[in-house]
Amino acid sequence: MTRHAKAMRIHETGGPGVMRWEDVDLADPGPGQVVVRHTAVGLNYIDVNQRAGAYPLPALPVVLGMEGAGVVEEVGAGVADFAVGDRVSYCMVLGSYATRRTIAADRLIRLDDRTADETAAAATLQGLTARYLVRELYRVKPGDTVLVHAAAGGVGLLLCQWAKHLGATVLGTVGSAQKAALAAARGCDHPIPYREIDFAAAALDLTGGRGVDVVYDAVGRDTFARGLDALAERGWMVSYGQSSGPVPPLDTARLAAKALNVTRGGLRLFVRDPAYRAETAADLFGLIADGVLRVEINQRYPLAEAARAHADLEARRTTGSTILEP
Ligand SMILES: NC(=O)c1ccc[n+]([C@@H]2O[C@H](COP(=O)([O-])OP(=O)(O)OC[C@H]3O[C@@H](n4cnc5c(N)ncnc54)[C@H](OP(=O)(O)O)[C@@H]3O)[C@@H](O)[C@H]2O)c1
Structure with missing residues (x-):
């Protein structure tokens, strides 16, 4: 037939x-x-x-x-x-x-x-991605501060809500005021308008200079390096995409001063x-x-x-x- x-x-x-x-x-x-x-x-x-x-x-x-x-x-x-x-x-x-x-x-x-x-x-797809990101690659725990890029996007909004549900304070980058309002309504405590202010400086300000415990980054080329600057000592860079282009090659010496962790996830495995x-x-x-x-x-x-x-x-x-x- x-x-x-x-x-x-x-x-x-x-x-x-x-x-x-x-x-x-x-x-x-x-x-x-x-x-x-x-x-x-x-x-x-x-x-x-x-x-x-x-x-x-x-x-x-x-x-x-x-x-x-x-x-x-x-x-x-x-x-x-x-x-x-x-x-x-x-x-x-x-x-x-x-x-x-x-x-x-x-x-x-x-x-x-x-x-x-x-x-x-x-x-x-977006929900199972958010799940492995907050529950597997880096396990978000109460008291954590997390930074979510593209916070008003498909995966981003679910990440904000899930991280908040797990007890984190959520920072998120957003490309417009409308996106900021949407993210704020869905668990993002501090939307960061990255077109107007430097997101890493904002993340350091919002954490009293300490930095965030984890960055969830699927923007890639435009955000990866500055994301490392936003991390606390022994923080986690969780890369999972490249909406702006591939992440540039990383010299691991760059991780030494704060003993940072870097991982890249793919849903297929999960x-x-x-x-x-x-x-x-x-x-x-x-x-x-x-x-x-x-x-x-x-x-x-x-x-x-x-x-x-x-x-x-x-x-x-x-x-x-x-x-x-x-
Ligand atoms: N590895 C995995 O397992 C996995 C699984 C699912 C999704 N992903 C990745 O996660 C990311 C989000 O996916 P999604 O489907 O939920 O899309 P989305 O986040 O709803 O849409 C992309 C958003 O990314 C931001 N962005 C920043 N720079 C951009 C650029 N140069 N071009 C386009 N958008 C840019 C924009 O938000 P602003 O205007 O706020 O900047 C845009 O609205 C994608 O990179 C995707 O490939 C990875």
Whole structure:
């Protein structure tokens, strides 16, 4: 049987205009696979980096997109954990910019009745990222002071809320007054307007000269070096992205005076194991359902207009999370 889908594909890397809304045929689900009909697709900065050619992709053409939510429509041989009609989400599996797709069942997260499809599509990737950042790479504890870059962004708003929930004082860089207000409403005690004032000087001021315990930095090139200046002795630089460009090479001698720690995280490692992923997703979606974390879906675009969504994300016009509607 041939199943049809519409998908946003690229045949070359480049600007948002390389995306094409095309008809694709789906193969039968093989052993261990299911067909998912998407009800909502998540937009993430990794999509921009992959589309632009900054992050590697398999052989082109490919369907973009690393996150989706929807309903299981068909199951292949040997799939025991999921059945037709189950509501699911997933992240870090390329190919979500499509009305439906085939996917390995062991990459899925089962959604409970308290989690809406849109919430899952907005927060599976960004929320599981925020979780490993505050609970694994550096474990935020009561009394910590943390600095979150792009605090009004998708991951940023979740990081602010989660760090606050864990008892930290939260500083966050923001690119506009509107973003400052949004971050402040979501756990950021001290939004720092980095276009007007130097963020490292502000962080040192706000901590009485001591510096912060941890910097969460996915801006990269523009912020990394100055972030080291903002850290307290034995503080942690947690790098996890490069919205402004790659982090320049680091001379570790630069870390000696304050005995700093530097790490770089990737979500792939933290969603690999199905049991661990189910446990961390339950933690994330439980905190959302309980109202501890609020997911701000501040933009919605038809999936067919993903190019416009990419342009807005790259131009820093978005806040919080963004949904693409299949
Ligand atoms: N390693 C991982 O596991 C992982 C997982 C998820 C996301 N990430 C990374 O986390 C970052 C945030 O992702 P997101 O999807 O939540 O995006 P986002 O933060 O909602 O959007 C990007 C924001 O970054 C700020 N920014 C600073 N310099 C920028 C520049 N030169 N170009 C564009 N934006 C710039 C802007 O906020 P201001 O206007 O306030 O500056 C912008 O709104 C990305 O770098 C992404 O790749 C990494």
